[in-house]
Amino acid sequence: MNLSVDQLHLLVLNVGFAQHNGDWNWKNVRSPFARLYYVTEGAAKVVIGSEVYQLTPHHLYFIPAFAxxxxxxxxxFSHYYIHIYEDQQQGAGILDSLAFPTEVDANPIDQELVKRLCDVNPFMKLSDSNPQAYDNHPTLVSNIQLNLRRPFFDKVESRGILYILMSRFLKYASPKVEVRDDRIHQTLAYIRKHLDSRLDIDLLADKACMSKDHFIRIFKRETGETPNVYITKRKLEKAELALVTTDLSIRGVAQLVGYDDYSYFNRLFKKNAGITPQQYREKHYST
Structure with a gap:
């Protein structure tokens, strides 16, 4: 997988240090940003699906967006937390396209790096550890704007630290969807890069040099999903992110992910999320 560091645009939404005494208990948390933890003392657990991860001192932990x-x-239990938003300037996010380990050993200098990141960004500390208090549209948009308005030298230092910490996980990362067929691998990369376009199955099959029926069959064999299901999931994830991190209108969000038919986008979103795009945004407005 050919990646360029120029494609990686990471922003810090929140960073800080938290101490808990049996009060870090949150169920079914799902956010449009990724989380990185550095544990200093004590122990806790994170449950992702059927996997249970023990959080122990001097280890780094990564939870992807939408997990x-x-x-x-x-x-x-004490830990440093960093909430990370990827600005997908090229239409495809690197964090979204890779599978990361949940836990890695921390480098001896990592604690000092995280402390420095806190010092550079004191205004990004959470006032409350309850996700409902910070995982909402106004707070996320405000933090993104604060991030962008910082002095240039702070941006450079913060991004450098964040890249170093993420490199610990990138060392062991692999393409999220492991496929044996190079044609499907190239198709997935094309889809991720063109989520803002109408992705026609005939066009994708033509690019893969296969008939439409053969392409659909091979795609499902390799990914476990039909092309339409895969494309819809990726588009709606990007829409969810835009709904809570931008002030785009619902129609603007629909166009951002390649849907010119506003009504169709609303129906599709509700079918998959159980609520309309507007209800999804309003849900994230409440704290």
């Missing part, structure tokens, strides 16, 4: 998870803590 539903629960936090479990019944004893003293």
């Amino acid at each position: 539903e998870h629960s936090c479990v803590c019944d004893a003293p």
Whole structure:
């Protein structure tokens, strides 16, 4: 997988240090941003699907965007947290396209790096550890704007630290969807880069040099999903992110992910999320 560091545009939404005493317990958390933790003392658990991860001191932990998870803590526990938003300037996000390990050993200098990131960005500390208090549209948009308005030298230092910390996970990362067929691998890369376009199956099959029926069959064999299902999931994830991190109108969000038919986008979103785009945004307005 050919990646360029120029494609990676990461912003810090929140960073800080938190101490808990059995009160870090949140169920079914699902956010449009990724989380990175550095544990200093104590122990806690993060449950992602059927996997249970023990959080232990001097380790780094990464939870991808949109990964539903629960936090479990019944004893003293201290950690640094970093919430990360990827500005997908080229139409395809690197964090979204890779599968990362959840846990890696921390480098001896990592704690000092995280502390420095906190010092550079004191206004990005959370006032409350409850996700409902910060995982909402006004707070996310405000933090993104604060990030963009910082002095240039602070941006450079912050981004450098964040890149170093993420490199610990990138070292072990692999393409999110492991496929054996190079034609499908190239198709997935094309889809991720063109989520703002109408992705026609005939066009994708033609690019893969296959008939439409053969392309659909091979795509499903390699990914476990039909092309339409895969494309819809990726488009709606991008729409969710835009709904809570931008002030685009609903129609603007629909166009951002390649849907000119506003009514169709609304129906499709509700079918998959259970609520309309407007209801989704309003849900994230409440704290």
